[in-house]
Amino acid sequence: MATGTTGPAGSTGTNAPGRAHIRARHLRTDRWWLSPAVTVTILSAFIVYSTWRAFANDDYFAEPYVSPFYSPCLASECDSMPMSANAPLFGDWWGLSPALLILIFPLGFRLTCYYYRKAYYRGFWASPSACAVPEPRGSYSGETRFPLILQNIHRYFFWFAAVVAVILTWDVLIAFRDEHGAWGHMGLGTLVLLANVLLIWAYTLSCHSCRHIVGGKLKHFSKHPVRYRLWGFVSRLNGRHMELAWASLFGVALADLYVYLVASGAFDDPRFF
Amino acid sequence: MSEVERHSYDVVVIGAGGAGLRAAIEARTRGLRTAVVCKSLFGKAHTVMAEGGIAASMGNVNSQDGWKVHFRDTMRGGKFLNHWRMAELHAKEAPDRVWELESWGALFDRTADGRISQRNFGGHEYPRLAHVGDRTGLELIRTLQQRIVALQQEDEREFGDPEARLKVFQECTVTRLLTVPDAGSEAGNRIAGAFGYWRESGRFTVFDAPAVVLATGGIGKGFKVTSNSWEYTGDGQALALLAGAPLINMEFVQFHPTGMVWPPSVKGILVTESVRGDGGVLLNSEGKRFMFRYIPDVFKEKYAQTPAEGDRWYTDQENNRRPPELLPRDEVARAINSEVKAGRGSPHGGVFLTVVGRMAGGTEEIRRKLPSMYHQFKELADVDITAEAMEVGPTCHYVMGGIAVDPDTAATPGVLGLYAAGEVAGGMHGSNRLGGNSLSDLLVFGRRAGEHAARYAEEIGEARREAAQEQLDAAEAEALAPFAVESAENPYTVHQELQQTMNDLVGIIRREGEMTEALTRLDELKARAAKAGVEGHRQYNPGWHLALDLRNMLLVCECVARSALERQESRGGHTRDDFPAMSAEWRRVVLACSIVDPDAETLSVRLTRGEAVPMRADLLELFERDELTKYLTDAELPGKDG
Amino acid sequence: MTYKADFRIWRGDTDGGELRDFKVEVNEGEVVLDIIHRLQATQAPDLAVRWNCKAGKCGSCSAEINGRPRLLCMTRMSTFAPDEVVTVTPMRTFPVIRDLVTDVSFNYAKARQVPSFTPPEGLKPGEYRMQQVDVERSQEFRKCIECFLCQNTCHVIRDFEDNKAAFSGPRFLMRIAELDMHPLDVADRQKAAQEEHGLGLCNITKCCTDVCPEHIHITDNALIPMKERVADRKYDPLVWLGNKIRRRGSGD
Numbered sequence A: 001m002a003t004g005t006t007g008p009a010g011s012t013g014t015n016a017p018g019r020a021h022i023r024a025r026h027l028r029t030d031r032w033w034l035s036p037a038v039t040v041t042i043l044s045a046f047i048v049y050s051t052w053r054a055f056a057n058d059d060y061f062a063e064p065y066v067s068p069f070y071s072p073c074l075a076s077e078c079d080s081m082p083m084s085a086n087a088p089l090f091g092d093w094w095g096l097s098p099a100l101l102i103l104i105f106p107l108g109f110r111l112t113c114y115y116y117r118k119a120y121y122r123g124f125w126a127s128p129s130a131c132a133v134p135e136p137r138g139s140y141s142g143e144t145r146f147p148l149i150l151q152n153i154h155r156y157f158f159w160f161a162a163v164v165a166v167i168l169t170w171d172v173l174i175a176f177r178d179e180h181g182a183w184g185h186m187g188l189g190t191l192v193l194l195a196n197v198l199l200i201w202a203y204t205l206s207c208h209s210c211r212h213i214v215g216g217k218l219k220h221f222s223k224h225p226v227r228y229r230l231w232g233f234v235s236r237l238n239g240r241h242m243e244l245a246w247a248s249l250f251g252v253a254l255a256d257l258y259v260y261l262v263a264s265g266a267f268d269d270p271r272f273f
Numbered sequence B: 001m002s003e004v005e006r007h008s009y010d011v012v013v014i015g016a017g018g019a020g021l022r023a024a025i026e027a028r029t030r031g032l033r034t035a036v037v038c039k040s041l042f043g044k045a046h047t048v049m050a051e052g053g054i055a056a057s058m059g060n061v062n063s064q065d066g067w068k069v070h071f072r073d074t075m076r077g078g079k080f081l082n083h084w085r086m087a088e089l090h091a092k093e094a095p096d097r098v099w100e101l102e103s104w105g106a107l108f109d110r111t112a113d114g115r116i117s118q119r120n121f122g123g124h125e126y127p128r129l130a131h132v133g134d135r136t137g138l139e140l141i142r143t144l145q146q147r148i149v150a151l152q153q154e155d156e157r158e159f160g161d162p163e164a165r166l167k168v169f170q171e172c173t174v175t176r177l178l179t180v181p182d183a184g185s186e187a188g189n190r191i192a193g194a195f196g197y198w199r200e201s202g203r204f205t206v207f208d209a210p211a212v213v214l215a216t217g218g219i220g221k222g223f224k225v226t227s228n229s230w231e232y233t234g235d236g237q238a239l240a241l242l243a244g245a246p247l248i249n250m251e252f253v254q255f256h257p258t259g260m261v262w263p264p265s266v267k268g269i270l271v272t273e274s275v276r277g278d279g280g281v282l283l284n285s286e287g288k289r290f291m292f293r294y295i296p297d298v299f300k301e302k303y304a305q306t307p308a309e310g311d312r313w314y315t316d317q318e319n320n321r322r323p324p325e326l327l328p329r330d331e332v333a334r335a336i337n338s339e340v341k342a343g344r345g346s347p348h349g350g351v352f353l354t355v356v357g358r359m360a361g362g363t364e365e366i367r368r369k370l371p372s373m374y375h376q377f378k379e380l381a382d383v384d385i386t387a388e389a390m391e392v393g394p395t396c397h398y399v400m401g402g403i404a405v406d407p408d409t410a411a412t413p414g415v416l417g418l419y420a421a422g423e424v425a426g427g428m429h430g431s432n433r434l435g436g437n438s439l440s441d442l443l444v445f446g447r448r449a450g451e452h453a454a455r456y457a458e459e460i461g462e463a464r465r466e467a468a469q470e471q472l473d474a475a476e477a478e479a480l481a482p483f484a485v486e487s488a489e490n491p492y493t494v495h496q497e498l499q500q501t502m503n504d505l506v507g508i509i510r511r512e513g514e515m516t517e518a519l520t521r522l523d524e525l526k527a528r529a530a531k532a533g534v535e536g537h538r539q540y541n542p543g544w545h546l547a548l549d550l551r552n553m554l555l556v557c558e559c560v561a562r563s564a565l566e567r568q569e570s571r572g573g574h575t576r577d578d579f580p581a582m583s584a585e586w587r588r589v590v591l592a593c594s595i596v597d598p599d600a601e602t603l604s605v606r607l608t609r610g611e612a613v614p615m616r617a618d619l620l621e622l623f624e625r626d627e628l629t630k631y632l633t634d635a636e637l638p639g640k641d642g
Numbered sequence C: 001m002t003y004k005a006d007f008r009i010w011r012g013d014t015d016g017g018e019l020r021d022f023k024v025e026v027n028e029g030e031v032v033l034d035i036i037h038r039l040q041a042t043q044a045p046d047l048a049v050r051w052n053c054k055a056g057k058c059g060s061c062s063a064e065i066n067g068r069p070r071l072l073c074m075t076r077m078s079t080f081a082p083d084e085v086v087t088v089t090p091m092r093t094f095p096v097i098r099d100l101v102t103d104v105s106f107n108y109a110k111a112r113q114v115p116s117f118t119p120p121e122g123l124k125p126g127e128y129r130m131q132q133v134d135v136e137r138s139q140e141f142r143k144c145i146e147c148f149l150c151q152n153t154c155h156v157i158r159d160f161e162d163n164k165a166a167f168s169g170p171r172f173l174m175r176i177a178e179l180d181m182h183p184l185d186v187a188d189r190q191k192a193a194q195e196e197h198g199l200g201l202c203n204i205t206k207c208c209t210d211v212c213p214e215h216i217h218i219t220d221n222a223l224i225p226m227k228e229r230v231a232d233r234k235y236d237p238l239v240w241l242g243n244k245i246r247r248r249g250s251g252d
């Protein structure tokens, strides 16, 4: 039968003792590097854009639209945004851009998201870049140690993200008023914010932690028919979690960009009624 | 002879399919030191391929089911040639064996009230097959495998060694059984162990044990078009023959009606019967459901006469008869064969089988109920079964014949200490096996074989002996022969010719002249096989392994051809063009094959006729007299009054 | 369509080996295993390869084709261009035995470390009642044919031999999930998944899911839910508190 399986401690990689000796590190002939390269490019572009916008502390409100980067505003020095979420919990000692206060939550949510983890482990850490392509390092401890062990608190970010999603929904509602506060308005901006919030919700609800909380943790679905149906719904969304992660990422960036263009006067919001 | 590795056990089980694992679990549970030896990796045995289900009359879906109904169906399916006692034990014990699997972790599909769901299958009167989608065999083998692991974990806790009482020797092929003389048995000997080689290293190994259970499965690799894997080279049958135990009913080989026919490289791969059980129908090139024209007289009252009635049956089984697509396999296989011969076949020489529009739940339901079929056709043939018809034709599937055993103990009458269970054993299925009856057979008789092997090993105690050194030397010399021959034949070529011969001359429809021809060719092939040589060394050398398997295949194929030539009637898995009728006289005849001389240069088999044991009166009473007259001679029929 | 294909096959054993070139006939509808068999029958009778069913059901014929872990019997030749060189090597995570055959005993050793199914005390065979919706999750995992391709591709052990001791691999982490979700299993498996079987080493990069020939959603349906269950037990003080108050396991 079988002989021993492990080589001497410390030997690593596909050329560890005992394994078939093949000189090539990998033999993949397809364009395996494409997907991590695309991931890196898009994520980097988003980071650059959002950093600029988050620190800009300007052009984030154009009655009745508020940029998702700045809502809710937890600092006291925000523009006055009638009816929208001015919640100066932090008082006036906060001197930096108010976006930073709130962006922590969606950022944390996405940073600990099971899908984004896969994407950046593969793209930025090459851990691994693609399947059966060896990692460029000598040892590996996965998510067992600090800081990566913190990934386990993803569920808390889910709850925060859900709260943020509620607030952003409110922002869409108030985008149905015109600049004088009268109801019955709809402009392109309303639609942009609406699309954004739908994507945010879809992404948030498709979260693995959400799937676990609504029903995944149960042992007997049959004893909880309502939660089972919810779980089924979330599971279907969850099957598209990757697509939703990207779509909603583009969604927020575009929504913010739209508000920026309108607020900075570069573009006039077309009104439908 | 060089030093060989030796292992001593109480019970050695050869084969790690359903039968072997169940036997091993039983022997170990009775506290005996047990070894399981298998040619492939643990958990890969042929049983994984079983799809449709396990037949057991639990009555979960239709409460009218019970062992008596199951018994009747089994006897009818086997055309009354079955050993009735095996059929009886099988029908009675199958439900317990299935429930036991559940307590070891198996997860069958469920009914609405949480019991094990059961599905329809050819020849079974009620929905009877416990199943998991269409991967029931996988569930069975994994459950038994995990049960073995559980027992090993127990031993680890108790003895600090998981393999203290149960060890699996994987990728180890047994080539000879070892015996010592014993006046008390028919063949004059009793078991002392087994001799084999490690596939990985090519080194030899000896198992010393007073009791051996053979559970090595079937013989399909003797045929060209087969649903069986490379393991099915008739090893167990040949090992038993060589040790002195006879084979019976070897003429009965089941051709499953629905194997894939296209592309060539997958020809023979099984299309599970559940396709028909769940609504699939067979069509010829004219788009006709031809099966209605092929309902034989013995089954006339049990099957629908019109497509409309057949279709109603799927939803209302009380008031309708089942569609003829669900006739026993031999009938359907012959019907397909005739359609193709009559020029009404599909482009690649089969007929059409379709589920399109046959399930209420549409595409979705097809994919849920037949996931692996969907997968198989998609990936291997580029056919989407939810939208297109499959092309299917008969494929060699199962051998009903096998090692003669005592129904209650699974002991071979020939050699003391030798037991056999599963496909390798004969008698249970008569002339034709019903779908789903094999998996239950494995469990019922695997357990019995394990139990009785264990008892025997306990009884024999101190009297156990090791085989004489000459036997080991001879076995070693035999195994090394292929390296020594000059002017070598290519074993792959010999194998291909053997398969072609069996397929063409001893296939689904048989004729005297062809079978005589086959026997001549088998003789030639034997001579060539003796010269089959191999290149390279002993380490994991497939050419060598095949050269060794040739001996077994040739012996077993000779048994099939000889018995088939002898039996002058058509019944179940044996169809004679020249003797198309079923004969009540022949029903009583049991053809047995035994080896002429196990040490001869050229091995050959001899045929003897035996008589079937008459069925117990209380079992006969389970049938209508009218029905019995179709099978039994007047003398065998029960008196008018009882 | 018949043509001659270029194959490069790794031949060798523990002492070393190399990729050898072969030219071999390919016919319509064939899979890579057919080609290997043709090579055995015509050019290399002792070419070692492990297989059984040739129908994607037993999981014996695992190897790597053009650098990707695959079943030889389920890889159709039509997926390659006729002029493409097809490279076949043994799995590169397990010790090689010879040619395309590797020693997969690592997996059997890991299987034995997962405590087996534990039914409730006193429940007799035949009395088991389970609802279809409750068994479906575990049924998905039981489709596994133990081809060990997921184990082979997982970078945790593929790239780091020294992790083998601490990590059971996707196949057996999934087995733990299967039992944890089994409606009648009463053993506590969640902490052990992390502490004894190395669930934390998995960084959910999904290569196991990518290669699984049974298309089991290993990562989404087994590993991540298991990580969430572990988080409940080890990393989430609120759930811990809640359970303390409600007494674990009362509701469901």
Ligand SMILES: Cc1cc2nc3c(=O)[nH]c(=O)nc-3n(C[C@H](O)[C@H](O)[C@H](O)COP(=O)(O)OP(=O)(O)OC[C@H]3O[C@@H](n4cnc5c(N)ncnc54)[C@H](O)[C@@H]3O)c2cc1C
Pocket (backbone or CB within 6 Å): B014, B015, B016, B017, B018, B019, B020, B037, B038, B039, B040, B045, B046, B047, B048, B049, B050, B051, B052, B053, B054, B055, B136, B137, B172, B173, B174, B175, B196, B215, B216, B217, B218, B227, B228, B229, B231, B235, B236, B270, B397, B398, B421, B422, B423, B424, B435, B436, B437, B438, B439, B440, B442
């Ligand atoms: C495609 C397919 C589908 C099927 N579907 C069904 C179904 O739905 N229902 C049903 O009831 N039946 C079905 N059957 C039939 C059933 O699966 C088999 O008859 C049954 O699995 C045989 O089991 P076994 O335990 O006798 O042997 P196997 O499972 O075949 O095991 C044989 C064992 O013996 C070992 N072995 C063989 N020779 C040697 C040797 N020389 N030395 C050491 N070890 C050796 C092998 O390695 C293997 O472990 C199906 C068969 C096929 C091919």
Ligand code: SF4
Pocket (backbone or CB within 6 Å): C150, C153, C154, C155, C156, C169, C170, C201, C202, C203, C204, C205, C206, C207, C208, C209, C219, C223
């Ligand atoms: S998802 Fe986890 S288990 Fe699967 S391959 Fe990646 S690291 Fe390994």
Ligand code: SF4
Pocket (backbone or CB within 6 Å): C059, C143, C144, C145, C146, C147, C148, C149, C150, C151, C170, C171, C174, C208, C211, C212, C213, C214, C215, C216, C218
């Ligand atoms: S989970 Fe999939 S890839 Fe892994 S062993 Fe099972 S079948 Fe193979």
Ligand code: FES
Pocket (backbone or CB within 6 Å): A109, A110, A112, A113, A114, A115, A116, A154, A158, A203, A204, A206, A207, A208, A209, A210, A241
């Ligand atoms: S948001 Fe991606 S998993 Fe939670």
Ligand code: FES
Pocket (backbone or CB within 6 Å): C050, C051, C052, C053, C054, C055, C056, C057, C058, C059, C060, C061, C062, C071, C072, C073, C074
């Ligand atoms: S040979 Fe069984 S999976 Fe390929």
